[in-house]
Amino acid sequence: MPKMKTHSGAKKRFKVTGSGKIMKQQAGMRHNLEVKSAHRKARLNQDQVLAPQDAKVIKKMLGK
Secondary structure, X not given: OOOOOOOHHHHHHEEEOXXXXXXXXXXXXXXXXXXXXXXXXXXXXXXXXXXXHHHHHHHHHHXX
């Protein structure tokens, strides 16, 4: 049986925690940062837990 290859795009965007949750970067931190408040930028800069429905697909892409 051939080995399952990891999806290159997924491995750059997601990481798996020790407990098995999938973390992702919050959208909205790429441009127009001067108009966003410091509070908003701090909130957007934190990693988020992926929704369980999406996590199932991403785990398969990562070969977990």
